[in-house]
Amino acid sequence: MAGISFREVRHTYRPPRGKPVLALEGVSLDVKDREFLALLGPSGCGKSTLLYLLGGFIPVESGAITVGGRPVEGPSPDRGIVFQHFALFPWKTVRENILYGLEKQGMPKPGREKRAQEFVELVHLKGFEDSYPSQLSGGMRQRVAIARTLAVEPEILLMDEPFGALDAQTRALMHEELRAIMRRAPKTVVFVTHDVREAVYLADRVAVMSARPGRIKEIVDIKFTSNARGEELLQTREFADKIDHLWKLVRDEAIRAQGTRE
Numbered sequence: 001m002a003g004i005s006f007r008e009v010r011h012t013y014r015p016p017r018g019k020p021v022l023a024l025e026g027v028s029l030d031v032k033d034r035e036f037l038a039l040l041g042p043s044g045c046g047k048s049t050l051l052y053l054l055g056g057f058i059p060v061e062s063g064a065i066t067v068g069g070r071p072v073e074g075p076s077p078d079r080g081i082v083f084q085h086f087a088l089f090p091w092k093t094v095r096e097n098i099l100y101g102l103e104k105q106g107m108p109k110p111g112r113e114k115r116a117q118e119f120v121e122l123v124h125l126k127g128f129e130d131s132y133p134s135q136l137s138g139g140m141r142q143r144v145a146i147a148r149t150l151a152v153e154p155e156i157l158l159m160d161e162p163f164g165a166l167d168a169q170t171r172a173l174m175h176e177e178l179r180a181i182m183r184r185a186p187k188t189v190v191f192v193t194h195d196v197r198e199a200v201y202l203a204d205r206v207a208v209m210s211a212r213p214g215r216i217k218e219i220v221d222i223k224f225t226s227n228a229r230g231e232e233l234l235q236t237r238e239f240a241d242k243i244d245h246l247w248k249l250v251r252d253e254a255i256r257a258q259g260t261r262e
């Protein structure tokens, strides 16, 4: 089981110079096993901080974060992370980038070659196995990053604005691909974004964060009665209503964030 729970999580950054920054305060949130949860909020509200705490990249100082009932104590291969800036090895090919995590996992060679190829195909990069990241477009690089993370088959996928650097068309294609991948192999996903439409399109629930110090302001269920999919869903009244509601929540917080910026 890969349910996630945050209880009264608080985080303060203490830069060596300058004042401490209270980034998160009293964050409590549950993500169900195999749920796709979007974390939505204005820039600087602590979304990445929350994800890095969950990833185990920064220690939890106050409050508790558990995964499957166990406290997070550091990074773990069952929590795969995809960043906004495709952290690929530039000196490795597409195949080698995907193989990297499998080697680290200690998977035997024939098995990992096969697995890498499966994931190359899953993200539609067949024919580009021997290309280097510099030879690929932004969308393709991000697909490699996703394939590399998915190939180790983490139970939980953490994504920090993974499509933020892509143009609108590529982003729309990536949304379709991500949905298809999730249908094939459902996972618990925490997806950070400041894009309201992206959140509504992808998530089962959207947790809206307040301006810094980040808290959970409201959780919105995304369920549609219409059977419309893809472009059609985007045209429906209920889709527009969700966007409207979330947009207002985020806008209020973005205004507050502007007002409190020192």
Ligand SMILES: Nc1ncnc2c1ncn2[C@@H]1O[C@H](COP(=O)(O)OP(=O)(O)O)[C@@H](O)[C@H]1O
Pocket (backbone or CB within 6 Å): 013, 014, 015, 021, 022, 023, 041, 042, 043, 044, 045, 046, 047, 048, 049, 050, 212
């Ligand atoms: N290493 C750091 N030192 C000091 N302040 C930081 C550090 N990292 C982030 N912050 C501050 O913490 C707040 C939350 O940051 P972040 O989690 O990156 O927000 P978001 O991802 O929502 O844009 C911001 O005000 C940011 O400036």
Ligand SMILES: [Mg+2]
Pocket (backbone or CB within 6 Å): 047, 048, 049, 160
């Ligand atoms: Mg961020």
